[in-house]
Amino acid sequence: MRTDLLPLVSLPQLRTALEASWDRRTAYLEVHQPANIALGQCYPTSRVVQWFFPKFEIVSGEVDTGTRIEAHFWNVDPAAEPAEHIDLTWQQFPQRSKILRFKPLDRLDLNDSPPTIARCQLLLNRVLMRLKEVGAIQ
Numbered sequence: 001m002r003t004d005l006l007p008l009v010s011l012p013q014l015r016t017a018l019e020a021s022w023d024r025r026t027a028y029l030e031v032h033q034p035a036n037i038a039l040g041q042c043y044p045t046s047r048v049v050q051w052f053f054p055k056f057e058i059v060s061g062e063v064d065t066g067t068r069i070e071a072h073f074w075n076v077d078p079a080a081e082p083a084e085h086i087d088l089t090w091q092q093f094p095q096r097s098k099i100l101r102f103k104p105l106d107r108l109d110l111n112d113s114p115p116t117i118a119r120c121q122l123l124l125n126r127v128l129m130r131l132k133e134v135g136a137i138q
Contacts, residue, residue, distance in 0.1 A: 008137055009131060009136050013131065013134070014052055014088075017131050017134075018127055019037060020126075021127050021130060022045075026041060026119050026126075027040030028119075038090075038091050041123075042072050042073040042089040043116065044119045044120040045089050047123075048120070048123055048124050049075045049088065050107070053075070055079065056075035056076060057075065057077070058074075058075055058107065059073065059075065059105065060102060060103060060105055061099055061101060062101055062102070064097060064099075064100050065093055065097045072089075072093075074087035074090070076104065078104060
């Protein structure tokens with residue numbers, strides 16, 4: 001991990017770079033809705049967030065949208081009191097959606113499939129490129 005990059009990138013800068021980097025190729029099952037760019041981006045986004053903010057764990061949870069229960073991933077700093085959450089893809093859900101439950105994943109045993117690893121790496125590479133373009137990193 002390149003820890004020399006970590007203090008240079010703010011959460012707003014990371015959010016902007018992520019949103020500019022999302023597309024069908026980084027989304028789960030290549031879902032795509034132009035009006036909902038965060039759809040399907042939660043897992044690779046949580047991996048990129050953890051890369052820049054390593055104290056944050058990836059959590060797997062369930063979200064009640066009011067019409068169905070959906071799987072979702074985001075980041076939590078479990079050492080913070082109360083726990084600090086970073087969820088840069090929450091906007092994919094309708095208003096009044098609620099988290100039902102969540103659990104942290106073991107960062108040493110994520111058991112990602114090769115296509116998932118490729119999506120996460122593609123997103124990270126794009127984010128790094130965009131952050132370089134705006135001078136946030138070298």
